[in-house]
Amino acid sequence: MRRTAEAPAEEPRTVSGHDRPPDRATTVEVVGVGHAFGALAVIDRLDLGVGAGEVVGLVGPSGCGKSTLLELVAGLLEPDGGSVRVGGQGAAPERLARCAYMPQRDLLLPWLSAIDNAALGPRNRGASRADARRAAAPLFERFGLGGFERSRPSELSGGMRQRVAFLRTLLAGKPVLLLDEPFASLDAITRAEMQEWLAAAIAAQARSVLMVSHDVEEVLYLCDRVVVLSPRPARAVAELRAPAPRARPRDETVAATDFGAVRERALRALREGAR
Ligand SMILES: Nc1ncnc2c1ncn2[C@@H]1O[C@H](COP(=O)(O)OP(=O)(O)O)[C@@H](O)[C@H]1O
Numbered sequence: 167m168r169r170t171a172e173a174p175a176e177e178p179r180t181v182s183g184h185d186r187p188p189d190r191a192t193t194v195e196v197v198g199v200g201h202a203f204g205a206l207a208v209i210d211r212l213d214l215g216v217g218a219g220e221v222v223g224l225v226g227p228s229g230c231g232k233s234t235l236l237e238l239v240a241g242l243l244e245p246d247g248g249s250v251r252v253g254g255q256g257a258a259p260e261r262l263a264r265c266a267y268m269p270q271r272d273l274l275l276p277w278l279s280a281i282d283n284a285a286l287g288p289r290n291r292g293a294s295r296a297d298a299r300r301a302a303a304p305l306f307e308r309f310g311l312g313g314f315e316r317s318r319p320s321e322l323s324g325g326m327r328q329r330v331a332f333l334r335t336l337l338a339g340k341p342v343l344l345l346d347e348p349f350a351s352l353d354a355i356t357r358a359e360m361q362e363w364l365a366a367a368i369a370a371q372a373r374s375v376l377m378v379s380h381d382v383e384e385v386l387y388l389c390d391r392v393v394v395l396s397p398r399p400a401r402a403v404a405e406l407r408a409p410a411p412r413a414r415p416r417d418e419t420v421a422a423t424d425f426g427a428v429r430e431r432a433l434r435a436l437r438e439g440a441r
């Protein structure tokens with residue numbers, strides 16, 4: 167992958183799977199991938215890797231192919247060219263088995279309560295309904311959903327549904343998380359809280375994460391590395407290493423001078439990629 171000239175090696179390095187030998191069980195490898203929907207070329211010879219325990223952000227203009235890329239990794243789509251492997255496995259069912267995918271729309275099951283939606287992963291792994299709910303309950307409190315366990319998705323706000331969908335993804339118990347704009351419909355305060363919580367959750371239990379966002383600040387705060395995509399068909403036009411170890415208080419991180427400098431580089435790469 168081409169790197170921006172402005173991302174020198176002496177930048178402070180974050181805790182990153184990038185520096186460790188890859189763990190086959192938790193690694194995403196996208197090599198020379200192309201994809202089109204009919205005549206519409208959406209992804210063009212894209213290379214991307216996510217190391218074990220690494221958190222990688224994807225930013226790019228609307229409609230450039232970010233969601234398509236997550237679906238390719240998740241095994242919901244097959245690439246027209248190139249290869250996609252997760253944990254060393256290329257077959258779609260093997261990719262699906264290793265990835266917990268949080269789509270852009272929450273896709274909660276309308277007939278299940280919020281807690282039963284969140285607890286689908288443990289249920290699918292054979293837990294009793296009571297045990298599955300017990301696994302989800304502490305997270306409900308933590309995510310400001312306490313008291314809404316028995317509500318149906320239709321009774322929840324958009325932000326609450328998004329949090330339930332996020333919990334379902336975490337509780338799926340998969341080594342790779344694919345998050346498509348996970349905090350897009352949250353208000354600013356809840357969003358900042360969720361970002362801090364996610365940073366801590368990722369630090370606590372090693373998962374490999376590939377996360378799409380339209381918010382450069384969000385991915386630079388949450389991720390070890392950020393890949394900037396061009397307009398459709400998506401190519402990787404820049405790769406930036408996040409300036410600070412995540413899970414520091416968010417405000418402190420975002421206010422830091424080096425954070426501002428990397429954010430400017432990311433924004434410039436987005437603009438230049440659009441030309
Ligand atoms: N199933 C599909 N069939 C046809 N076109 C699609 C399909 N899914 C996405 N597209 C088109 O592919 C392009 C990329 O979509 P998407 O990956 O959702 O972009 P992003 O997530 O970056 O906004 C868009 O032009 C979209 O309309």
Ligand SMILES: [Mg+2]
Nearest residue numbers: 232233270346
């Ligand atoms: Mg999308």
